[in-house]
Amino acid sequence: MLSIQHISKHFETVKALNDVSFDVPNGQILGLIGQNGAGKSTTFHSILNFIQYEGQIQWQGHSLSADDFNQIGYLPEERSLMTKLTIEQQIIYLARLKGKSAKEIRPQIDDWLTRFAVKGTRKSKIKDLSKGNQQKVQLICTLIHEPTLLILDEPFSGLDPVNADLLKQAILAAKDRGAAIIFSSHDMENVSALCDQLVMLRKGDVVLHGTLDEVRNQFGKSELYVTTDWSQAQLADLPHVQVVESRHGRHYLLHLDDPAAGPAIFDALTQGHYIEEFSQQPPSLDAIFRMKVGETNV
Amino acid sequence: MILGPFLMIGLTIGISYVSANSTSKSHEIAVISDSQPMRQAYLQQNSDNVNRKIQTTKAAKAAMADNQLAGYLTFDTSDQLVQGDYHGNNAMGSGLKAQVQNFLTGYQQVQNYQQAKLTPKQQKLLARTPVLKTHIVSKNGTANLAKIISFWVLVTLIYIILITYSSITAQEIASEKGTKIMEIIFSSTTATSYFVGKILGILLVIATQIIIYLLGGWAGYAIATRNATVSPLITQNQALIDTVIHNLLSLNLLYLFLGVIIYTILAAYSGALVARAEDASKAAQPVIMLGMFGFFATFPFQNNMDAFLVKILSYVPFFSSYFMPMRIINGHVGLGEQLSSLAVLVVAIALFSIYIGKQYQRLMLQTDSQSLWQHLFHSIRHR
Numbered sequence: 001m002l003s004i005q006h007i008s009k010h011f012e013t014v015k016a017l018n019d020v021s022f023d024v025p026n027g028q029i030l031g032l033i034g035q036n037g038a039g040k041s042t043t044f045h046s047i048l049n050f051i052q053y054e055g056q057i058q059w060q061g062h063s064l065s066a067d068d069f070n071q072i073g074y075l076p077e078e079r080s081l082m083t084k085l086t087i088e089q090q091i092i093y094l095a096r097l098k099g100k101s102a103k104e105i106r107p108q109i110d111d112w113l114t115r116f117a118v119k120g121t122r123k124s125k126i127k128d129l130s131k132g133n134q135q136k137v138q139l140i141c142t143l144i145h146e147p148t149l150l151i152l153d154e155p156f157s158g159l160d161p162v163n164a165d166l167l168k169q170a171i172l173a174a175k176d177r178g179a180a181i182i183f184s185s186h187d188m189e190n191v192s193a194l195c196d197q198l199v200m201l202r203k204g205d206v207v208l209h210g211t212l213d214e215v216r217n218q219f220g221k222s223e224l225y226v227t228t229d230w231s232q233a234q235l236a237d238l239p240h241v242q243v244v245e246s247r248h249g250r251h252y253l254l255h256l257d258d259p260a261a262g263p264a265i266f267d268a269l270t271q272g273h274y275i276e277e278f279s280q281q282p283p284s285l286d287a288i289f290r291m292k293v294g295e296t297n298v
Numbered sequence: 299m300i301l302g303p304f305l306m307i308g309l310t311i312g313i314s315y316v317s318a319n320s321t322s323k324s325h326e327i328a329v330i331s332d333s334q335p336m337r338q339a340y341l342q343q344n345s346d347n348v349n350r351k352i353q354t355t356k357a358a359k360a361a362m363a364d365n366q367l368a369g370y371l372t373f374d375t376s377d378q379l380v381q382g383d384y385h386g387n388n389a390m391g392s393g394l395k396a397q398v399q400n401f402l403t404g405y406q407q408v409q410n411y412q413q414a415k416l417t418p419k420q421q422k423l424l425a426r427t428p429v430l431k432t433h434i435v436s437k438n439g440t441a442n443l444a445k446i447i448s449f450w451v452l453v454t455l456i457y458i459i460l461i462t463y464s465s466i467t468a469q470e471i472a473s474e475k476g477t478k479i480m481e482i483i484f485s486s487t488t489a490t491s492y493f494v495g496k497i498l499g500i501l502l503v504i505a506t507q508i509i510i511y512l513l514g515g516w517a518g519y520a521i522a523t524r525n526a527t528v529s530p531l532i533t534q535n536q537a538l539i540d541t542v543i544h545n546l547l548s549l550n551l552l553y554l555f556l557g558v559i560i561y562t563i564l565a566a567y568s569g570a571l572v573a574r575a576e577d578a579s580k581a582a583q584p585v586i587m588l589g590m591f592g593f594f595a596t597f598p599f600q601n602n603m604d605a606f607l608v609k610i611l612s613y614v615p616f617f618s619s620y621f622m623p624m625r626i627i628n629g630h631v632g633l634g635e636q637l638s639s640l641a642v643l644v645v646a647i648a649l650f651s652i653y654i655g656k657q658y659q660r661l662m663l664q665t666d667s668q669s670l671w672q673h674l675f676h677s678i679r680h681r
Contacts, residue, residue, distance in 0.1 A: 048485050050663055066488045074485040080478035097486035141482070151485075 007055030016042040018204040024180040031195035032184040038201040040184040070099040073147030083127035098145040152183035188285040216282035224254040227277035328352035331373040448545035457593040464565040465582040471569025472578035490655030550623040557619025570661040603630040615646035
């Protein structure tokens with residue numbers, strides 16, 4: 001388990017992290033969300049001992065040291081490879097730094113290239129690959145030594161939906177192996193799809209922390225998805241309906257000022273008849289994110 | 299880069315050979331005389347650079363017009379007086395002039411003896427010349443020359459290797475500055491291990507270069523000893539060559555290597571101190587300046603080995619690699635002092651490596667826009 005307890009970091013007069021605490025148990029995925037500059041990369045750099053910080057970070061019950069390096073798979077925010085090397089040379093070089101022998105890694109390379117649908121052979125030079133394929137090679141370098149602590153800074157950035165799905169499968173496979181995984185993302189859909197728990201940072205402070213349901217339920221079931229023949233104006237006249245968003249055709253999203261008004265709205269809308277869709281939910285992660293970011297700008 | 303000097307030497311020899319071949323004919327002269335014995339006598343004494351086929355003035359003029367002949371000599375005798383005339387496109391070279399003058403003097407002398415009807419004894423008496431002998435203490439002379447040659451070869455070698463690799467090292471390190479690959483590497487190994495590995499890699503390249511040069515030098519020497527033209531020169535100067543080789547293949551070689559190590563580490567540090575990868579070209583400047591200072595500082599002290607400053611600098615890392623070999627070559631220092639200076643250098647290298655290894659991660663991951671000096675002060679403040 002990765003345990004982060006009360007870490008703080010200041011750069012000169014700027015507060016980058018302020019008393020941040022969370023745990024990532026083995027076999028679980030934690031999503032770290034927040035605006036640019038919220039402190040996500042600083043958190044990763046603290047875990048990796050790239051910077052000095054106040055507080056305590058422990059991995060499997062002890063402070064993370066050079067002895068644990070072989071268990072770490074780290075993908076930095078910006079991609080960077082040694083462009084003069086071939087794919088095979090690059091993968092083997094970084095795997096050897098992780099304590100794997102070339103003999104162990106070489107037979108696996110083709111399988112990983114196929115799994116990530118990399119356009120190129122093991123003998124292709126990194127500089128000759130497209131940006132997307134270079135990113136996939138970097139992901140392979142992060143995963144091939146089967147790390148038990150996976151730290152991914154914006155792993156989905158720049159990936160198309162097909163490749164994002166390939167990465168999701170790889171992350172889930174690592175989770176099934178029992179790896180503790182922490183990743184940052186601006187894409188709330190990916191966070192919702194993968195994370196067992198999430199932490200939202202805002203200017204270095206933890207503003208949200210919990211499982212996806214726990215976080216969403218904090219905001220109450222204030223969103224109502226309906227499919228009806230009623231007009232937008234009729235729906236807006238219903239009690240406790242603040243805003244009506246037309247999704248498409250007969251599909252609407254109603255924002256309520258009181259989640260307890262749900263049953264009364266249901267009765268009014270159905271009047272004892274069948275209704276195609278009536279779903280009362282807490283706000284989406286995307287909406288919560290915007291809401292929390294909005295609070296800072298008030 | 300490593301093969302550069304060999305290519306330069308090969309190219310120089312090749313060009314000289316081709317040039318010598320193409321110009322050899324235009325350096326030749328013709329010898330023309332109505333007196334065949336006189337012509338033959340000259341040809342017997344001076345066979346080089348003479349075109350024997352041309353025997354008439356007309357043919358000689360034609361050859362000169364075609365640039366196949368540098369000039370021609372005409373010899374004749376009138377009233378017992380030997381006379382030579384040279385006709386050429388340019389003035390006679392001093393060597394040729396001396397040859398011709400010698401020949402004419404000798405030939406005239408023979409003619410004079412014949413005319414004077416001297417007895418052989420009288421001829422012998424008249425042929426006597428005074429004797430001038432020079433006496434040089436060859437051992438001391440050779441030793442002094444060997445010291446000068448050894449000094450220049452060694453100091454220049456240190457300087458060239460140091461300047462070349464300081465620049466390469468600083469740029470190599472600076473080009474990695476702030477790149478994300480460094481984050482991946484530092485999540486896989488300690489910065490000290492990476493730094494030491496990097497320096498060792500560069501040193502192995504330098505060692506390979508030195509070995510290649512030693513082998514190249516040995517092969518060149520072996521070839522030269524078998525060459526008919528050069529080998530007499532080598533035999534003549536064998537003592538000098540042996541002394542120079544002995545001076546170079548001694549503790550001085552270790553000084554050279556350790557000097558390159560400490561400068562390489564400093565170059566790596568400079569590379570890590572630059573604000574960003576784009577400033578890589580600036581990174582080596584401080585190291586090169588220091589190397590140049592050490593190199594030029596040796597000049598005024600070549601003949602003043604007992605100077606206090608020389609003694610001090612022969613113990614100071616970064617300068618000892620220049621100054622201690624200088625003292626060793628001149629025999630001004632005992633083994634104890636040599637080993638003490640070496641120990642200081644080795645300890646300085648070790649401490650310097652440990653210090654930079656500790657700073658390396660912070661320096662390499664730093665991506666702000668501080669200048670080299672700001673980084674330096676910052677790193678000293680946070681050591």
